[in-house]
Amino acid sequence: MNSLDDSRTSLGLTLWRQTWPMAIGVLALLGFQLVDSAFIARLGTAPLAAQSFTFPLSFLVIGVQVGMGIAIAAMISRALGAGESARARRLGSLVLLVGTITIALLVVLLWAIQGPVFALLGADEATRELIRAYWAPQLLAAWLGAVLYFGYSLFRAHGDTWLPGKMMVITSLVNLVLDPLLIFGIGPWSGLGLPGAAWATSIAFATGLLVLGRRLEGMEWLAAEGLLAELRRSLAPFAGIAGPAMISQLMPPLAAMLAISVVASLGEAQVAAWGLASRLETLSLMVVLAMTMSLPPWLGRCYGAGDWDQIHRLMRLALKVVVVWQLSLGGLMALASPWVALAISGNPEVRNDLATLIRFLLPSYAALGVCMVVVSAGNALGWPLRAMLMSAARLFVFYLPCLWAGTWLGDLLGLAMGAALGNLLAGLAAWQVLRRILASPRRQPVTMERPIS
Template sequence: MAIGVLALLGFQLVDSAFIARLGTAPLAAQSFTFPLSFLVIGVQVGLGIAIAAMISRTLGAGEQERARRLGLLVLLVGAALIALLVLLLWWVQEPVFARLGADAATRELIRIYWAPQLLAAWLGAALYFGYSLFRAHGDTRLPGKLMVITSLVNLTLDPLLIFGIGPWDGLGLPGAAWATVIAFSCGLLVLGRRLLRTDWLARDGIAAELRHSARPFAGIAGPAMVSQLMPPLAAMLAISVVADLGDTSVAAWGLASRLETVSLMVVLAMTMSLPPWLGRCYGAGDWDQVHRLMRLALKVVVFWQLGLGLVMAATASWVALVLSGNPEVRDELATLIRFLLPSYALLGVCMLVVSAGNALGWPLRAMLLSCARLFLFYLPCLWLGAQWGSLTGLALGAAVGNLLAGLAAWRMLRRILDRPQRRSRCREGPGPHRPISGGRCNRPN
């Protein structure tokens, strides 16, 4: 999954790097779309969390037939919800981008890019739901391979569609979105063929399963989506602060946002691959294994992200040189890298705790932690930093917010998992959130 996430997020960073060669205005236009793109991603990830959690718990409890019904149901519901969201975002684009600070010329650039980008977002969401189904059944290899394949297709098409070839001038900014549309379409074709060869989907009893599972699914998906929707909302508020510093700062912030997701590849891979395993342990009531898994995961996150952050901070000037040809954008991007990248060690801790919470039966706590990370720590520190010292102060404030969020997540996780009653409940017999007879907690194949 780490390899797949690196490939998937890497091509998004490559998109921005190619667009940066078109000039500051197209890059700023793309950067203004990030908050709304993250909104779609937030909903899709929240639904994906619920898909993986419910199906893995059902498999852990030995209910194979119900897992098959859930498989088809969640794919259909998820695709329909994302389609409605995409149509809404197309309808409200003009007032939203104006409110974010985009001027008339920038909004004109956004308009020709936004339609194919929303189509790519819907295709990517449908592909992600398929990935979630495979992960719930313990197969992380196919999602990882498809992430690599779609990234390579996108990487090949990006320069051709953006800049053209021979006498053809290319599409410019919209070319990046159309490259993603083609790449995700190829991934969906492969995923659909593989799904048809499995026995993970069942049409019989779908209506009854919908009535039976709607409430528990919403109980997981609702808080998970709220948790995932907080970052796009925070991103909108953050970019409105950055917009006051000018287009150069917006462009640098957009590149830094892409670099952030790539640098968090291991964390993101663990938030996708660990919850299905935790869900099976939850279904079987094996809390000792939960403790061992979380301790190991947190050690990996802290050591990996801190080491990577320090290396990136030391080489910030060279990284910025690769990503941007504009000297002003390059200097501001280097400043953001030096402050932000090391702070992702504790940001990763917070992300992992939120992801685990949705799999372990405390989605409301996970949602509250996600809200606190952004609106109690990150945004206030970001705003105070911007008031204190322009872009440098903004970068320092964002880093402090990440550090405070990570410490709060660590404290909450220790308080929850160290409670003796968490283990004693697992010995009380069948019941809500207790092991079901015949359930097994084993590592997915």
């Protein structure tokens, strides 16, 4: 019994050491996004609503980069677990090149289609004018952030979560210093207003890329030879992981577009409150997001080595941590919702709506966190198609129908209750799916060439 207790303690300590640097980094990164919104809120309700309309398309870029990052971490960690270090180096070079080009093409497309898309989301002409000045530097920031994220994925695949966590803190501090200067100005200079927030983020991410590039120079994680042959060999396995993973990550932006179109029917103040609540959502999920970054490479190495007993123990521990943490944080935030809303919004109408959203949404993120961890584990363990289907069910079977029904029944209060119910149902469904999958894991594929069962 003592041996079992020692094993659990060791596993918990290892999970803590892998996760806490990423948790601090995610907290800093998401914190500066919330700071952006808080500063923009001081400009008025219209600029805040304009920024809120851009979130779904910004999440589209993030969805593609995270999907590719999942494939990066999964394939490189599996190669390392199987003792294929030369292949891991070739994969590292390929994914950085392909990822950088892919995101560049995507942001150019998003710039070209901005007019009809924002009109379709419900932004009026005055709001679209505000968005137009903000969108170019925001897309630049999105591209720089994506390239930086691919670098983080390379470090995580090699088991180094410390440097990505530290770099997230550094870029967040740079952004925090630049935000008020570029948004509001200094002395006689009046500042850039809403676009200043995007330029601050661009400069912060560029700083992070310079530091990360210098660190990669001293690592033997990249290769310059054999890339074409490796591309031919790995394209199908990479697509088998990255394709479903990207679709999984692209579904939340699509759902966000549909959700904000529903919220837009309630009014401009409600859109602004929903945008702030979205920032709070990602911030409150910092531990879950950190775990979805630190856990998959570890699971991938276990997968490559065929160690399913360790996979079982890791998943049980991770889900316990998620549920306990999110319920505790959600309960506290719900109790403090009036003061939290007061701290980040100066408009009384926006503040009251935001407090309502916090009371219902924050506690429901315990169930949402379970679903997120299960999806990330599915991508790491060779079940990307099931993970994609699980993401689709979360959004389009549970979340959006409950959101629409709640809005129809009771405006913003009904919307908040419906969204919370959707999260709860999605978490319960993900837990049931995971139990069935892990009941007979040895029937699942263990080779990199057949990632989809």
